[in-house]
Amino acid sequence: MGPCILALLSTGPRFGLQLVRELDDVGQLLSSQGTVYPLLNRLHDAGFVTSYWEVNDTDRPRRYYQLTEVGRQELESFQEDWERFSGSVTSLLATIPQKH
Amino acid sequence: MGPCILALLSTGPRFGLQLVRELDDVGQLLSSQGTVYPLLNRLHDAGFVTSYWEVNDTDRPRRYYQLTEVGRQELESFQEDWERFSGSVTSLLATIPQKH
DNA sequence: GTTTGTATCTTGTCTCGCAAGGTATAGTCA
DNA sequence: TGACTATACCTTGCGAGACAAGATACAAAC
Numbered sequence: 001m002g003p004c005i006l007a008l009l010s011t012g013p014r015f016g017l018q019l020v021r022e023l024d025d026v027g028q029l030l031s032s033q034g035t036v037y038p039l040l041n042r043l044h045d046a047g048f049v050t051s052y053w054e055v056n057d058t059d060r061p062r063r064y065y066q067l068t069e070v071g072r073q074e075l076e077s078f079q080e081d082w083e084r085f086s087g088s089v090t091s092l093l094a095t096i097p098q099k100h
Numbered sequence: 101m102g103p104c105i106l107a108l109l110s111t112g113p114r115f116g117l118q119l120v121r122e123l124d125d126v127g128q129l130l131s132s133q134g135t136v137y138p139l140l141n142r143l144h145d146a147g148f149v150t151s152y153w154e155v156n157d158t159d160r161p162r163r164y165y166q167l168t169e170v171g172r173q174e175l176e177s178f179q180e181d182w183e184r185f186s187g188s189v190t191s192l193l194a195t196i197p198q199k200h
Numbered sequence: 201g202t203t204t205g206t207a208t209c210t211t212g213t214c215t216c217g218c219a220a221g222g223t224a225t226a227g228t229c230a
Numbered sequence: 231t232g233a234c235t236a237t238a239c240c241t242t243g244c245g246a247g248a249c250a251a252g253a254t255a256c257a258a259a260c
Contacts, residue, residue, distance in 0.1 A: 001217075004189065010196045017238060026192060028184040034218045037240060042216095060225070060238045079193055086186045088126045089104065093179055096110045101248080117207060134249045137209055142247090160207045160256070 001031060002039055003078040006048060006071055015054075015062040016040060040065055048074050102139055103178040104129060106148060106171055115154075115162040116140060140165055148174050 001023075008014060008022055016037055023031040043049045048071030055061045067075070101123075108114060108122055116137055123131040143149045148171030155161045167175070 004192055007192045007196055015238080016240090026188050028181070028188045029192075032218055033238095033240085034220075034242090035216085038218095039216085041240095062238070075196065079196070082189065082193065084127065085129070086190070088129050089182065090186070092104055092107045092126060092129075093182065096107055096175065096179075115207080116209090132249055133207095133209085134211095134251075135247085138249095139247085141209095162207070 001029070001035060002043060002048075003075060003082070004029060005036070005039060005043065006067060006075040006078070009049060009065060009067040010072065010075060013064040013066040015064050019065075043071070046074075047071070101129070101131060101135060102143060102148075103175060103182070105136070105139060105143065106167060106175040106178070109149060109165060109167040110172065110175060113164040113166040115164050119165075143171070146174075147171070 004023060004026075005019055008019060014022070016033070019040075020031055020033055020036050023029045023036070040049065040051075044051060044065075048068060049065045050068055051063050051065045053061055053063055104123060104126075105119055108119060114122070116133070119140075120131055120133055120136050123129045123136070140149065140151075144151060144165075148168060149165045150168055151163050151165045153161055153163055
């Protein structure tokens with residue numbers, strides 16, 4: 001899931017609940033708050049994201065997360081891993097014999 | 101990893117170490133004995149595979165695993181999940197802006 | 201007779217996903 | 231007013247999974 005969050009953040013900052021909703025919209029990536037908030041902490045500890053509070057008069061205070069340069073590199077590296085991995089799985093599945 | 105083992109078994113019975121080697125050959129699926137043997141137990145408990153010992157004079161005794169009908173159904177169901185999931189991740193990754 | 205290769209399996213650790221619960225604030229509505 | 235709903239944050243605790251490391255056994259090779 002981590003890389004998916006990094007991917008979303010690559011197009012601009014988001015806050016926690018927003019990420020939950022967007023991951024949900026992508027479909028089959030149904031995440032929950034219990035997944036996303038601890039994950040954001042881990043990504044922060046790893047130096048992949050930074051965060052800042054945004055407070056205004058009309059909305060609830062929101063903590064926004066944004067991608068760091070290190071996070072961008074991590075995302076790139078994941079992209080390569082994903083191509084190899086998904087390719088391997090897909091080719092493995094392709095060898096399954098059809099129902100008789 | 102479980103579905104990958106089921107996929108391999110769909111073309112015929114294998115024994116433990118053989119699965120480790122074949123998964124290793126596929127690449128980017130580098131598994132280890134500590135992964136595969138407990139996994140085979142779980143797949144067995146779930147009813148997805150059965151096992152039998154094969155003993156002969158020249159080789160070490162080997163425990164072969166083979167796919168059950170339930171396992172075949174599980175594999176089919178995974179195939180659909182995989183298409184949705186990998187499609188979602190791939191499309192997410194496609195939205196990443198290029199390096200400036 | 202010690203090392204190497206093949207085969208089995210267990211143990212212990214670390215990480216991750218997630219359901220469930222907890223806090224706070226502001227708006228709606230009966 | 232007082233209850234309910236929505237939005238936002240976060241923590242806790244369970245269960246599952248991956249895997250490194252180690253334990254056992256036997257046979258062939260050197």
